[in-house]
Structures are given as C-alpha cells and as structure tokens.
Amino acid sequence: MVDLQIDGLVSTVMSTDHATVAEEEYLQTLFWLQEAELPMTGANVARAMQLSAPTVHEMIGRLERDGYIARGEDKVIGFTDSGLEHAEGVVRRHRLIERFLTDVLGIAWDEVHEEAERLEHAMSPVLEERMLAAIGDAKTCPHGHPIVGGTRIGGVPLADVSEGASVQVLRFENEAEDLLHYLKDSGLEPGLHGTVTATSGEEVTVTAADGRECTVTHSVGETVSVIADPSPPPRIALPEQLVLARERYGR
Ligand SMILES: [Zn+2]
Numbered sequence: 001m002v003d004l005q006i007d008g009l010v011s012t013v014m015s016t017d018h019a020t021v022a023e024e025e026y027l028q029t030l031f032w033l034q035e036a037e038l039p040m041t042g043a044n045v046a047r048a049m050q051l052s053a054p055t056v057h058e059m060i061g062r063l064e065r066d067g068y069i070a071r072g073e074d075k076v077i078g079f080t081d082s083g084l085e086h087a088e089g090v091v092r093r094h095r096l097i098e099r100f101l102t103d104v105l106g107i108a109w110d111e112v113h114e115e116a117e118r119l120e121h122a123m124s125p126v127l128e129e130r131m132l133a134a135i136g137d138a139k140t141c142p143h144g145h146p147i148v149g150g151t152r153i154g155g156v157p158l159a160d161v162s163e164g165a166s167v168q169v170l171r172f173e174n175e176a177e178d179l180l181h182y183l184k185d186s187g188l189e190p191g192l193h194g195t196v197t198a199t200s201g202e203e204v205t206v207t208a209a210d211g212r213e214c215t216v217t218h219s220v221g222e223t224v225s226v227i228a229d230p231s232p233p234p235r236i237a238l239p240e241q242l243v244l245a246r247e248r249y250g251r
C-alpha cells in the first residue's frame with residue numbers, strides 16, 4: 001500500500017512539465033522581444049542577455065528539443081503553445097513580485113528587478129494568488145510593464161519627442177538594474193506627467209508638473225516609452241536598445 005502510494009507520487013512528479021531556471025530565463029527574454037515587436041532571433045537574445053552567440057545557440061537548441069520553441073527556415077524563433085504558456089507565466093510572476101516588493105514591502109523600484117529574477121522561478125500558484133490579492137488594483141510592474149499579457153499600451157521613445165510636447169511616462173523598456181538606478185536618480189518614473197523642455201542629440205529634459213527637472217542621456221531616452229502630445233510617429237525600438245542584463249549605456 002505504502003509502496004503503491006510512493007510509486008504514484010513519483011510518477012506524478014516525473015510527469016510534471018518543468019522548465020529549468022535557465023530555460024525560464026531564455027523564455028522570459030524571448031517574451032520581452034516579442035512584446036517589443038523585435039525579431040525573436042538568437043542574435044537578439046544574445047544582445048538582450050549579454051551572452052555569447054555559442055552559449056545562446058546551445059540553449060536555443062535545448063528549448064527546441066524540449067518543445068518550448070520552433071524555428072523557421074529564416075532562423076526566426078516562435079513559441080509553441082507550451083513555450084508561450086511558460087514564458088507568460090514567468091514574466092507575469094516577475095512583474096507581480098516586483099509590484100509586491102515595492103507596494104507591500106516598501107522596497108525602492110530600482111532595487112526589485114534582481115530580487116524578482118531570483119524569486120520568479122520558485123513560486124507556487126497559491127503564493128502567486130496571494131500576492132495578486134495583496135497588490136490590489138495595480139496592473140503593471142513598478143517599471144510600467146503589464147502584469148497580465150495583452151494589455152500593453154503603445155508608446156513612443158522619449159528621445160523622439162520634440163521640445164514643448166507634453167508627456168506621460170508609460171514604462172522603462174529595459175530593466176538592467178544599473179539603468180534603473182540611473183533613471184531613479186533622474187527623477188523620471190512611470191506615471192509622471194511633464195513637458196519636454198529641452199532635447200538634443202545628447203540629452204532630454206522633462207520638467208514635471210511640480211517644476212522638477214528630470215534629465216537623461218539621449219540613449220537612455222530611447223528606452224523610456226511615453227505618450228506624447230504632439231506625438232512623433234510610432235516606431236519599433238532598435239534591437240541594441242533592449243538589454244535586460246547589465247548595463248551598456250555610455251554615461
Ligand atoms: Zn524586472
């Protein structure tokens with residue numbers, strides 16, 4: 001009897017479909033590329049994760065063998081149903097954890113990304129449900145990304161907006177933590193309303209409604225999505241602008 005129960009338990013555990021932590025990291029990055037409407041290619045994954053091409057190539061092969069992705073003849077990657085489900089799950093948990101850490105635990109928004117990277121792989125559905133209840137009405141992570149897929153609002157890069165336009169900050173497209181520290185120091189944050197009072201090839205300044213001046217480099221301005229009035233035409237970010245790991249912004 002006992003043996004039978006143990007056998008049953010083992011076979012239940014074995015048949016559970018589990019991606020490894022590394023696989024989840026890659027699935028998450030692919031999801032970010034898809035959201036940003038960038039081609040899901042090994043080169044873009046390598047760029048976003050700041051990893052070498054051979055390393056990425058090997059892991060892409062593993063994801064394909066494990067049935068999470070499929071590759072077309074043009075080398076462009078697509079999610080399988082199972083891959084998309086895993087990717088959406090890990091991205092949702094990441095953003096939910098970040099929101100929980102800022103709103104419930106009071107941690108600054110530039111210090112939660114790396115914590116979420118660690119916790120997102122080890123969360124049970126029950127804990128996820130509890131956290132979701134704890135964050136109340138919040139719909140995005142503290143950097144402006146929707147927790148539930150399919151609710152992303154379009155936007156334009158702050159760097160494209162002309163002087164005199166009014167802006168509302170939607171989100172920070174990159175979450176490399178040192179970039180978040182820089183943005184925090186600048187005074188910009190998702191939800192902030194202001195006016196672009198200076199812009200050049202070097203820097204962009206947004207003056208907030210309360211008179212505070214927030215200045216970032218032009219290259220960082222490329223990664224800040226805003227709603228602007230008047231608005232420049234929408235455009236897709238350049239692949240080198242989506243970086244989720246470590247910093248690469250000359251400052
Ligand atoms: Zn994050």
Ligand SMILES: [Zn+2]
Binds near residue numbers: 098144175
């Ligand atoms: Zn975030």
